[in-house]
Amino acid sequence: MAETLKAAPAKNGYQYREQFGIVVVCKDENHQQEVFNTLKQQGLKLKVVKV
Numbered sequence: 001m002a003e004t005l006k007a008a009p010a011k012n013g014y015q016y017r018e019q020f021g022i023v024v025v026c027k028d029e030n031h032q033q034e035v036f037n038t039l040k041q042q043g044l045k046l047k048v049v050k051v
């Protein structure tokens with residue numbers, strides 16, 4: 001496993017923290033809501049986006 005380098009905080013104090021995620025492409029807003037609700041019930045931390 002690769003070592004994670006810990007950089008010094010930026011001048012504004014922000015410390016970068018690596019995160020991982022998955023994008024699920026939905027066919028429409030209703031499908032997005034269904035997928036969100038299903039994954040939320042499984043206890044996952046979610047963020048909703050529209051692009």
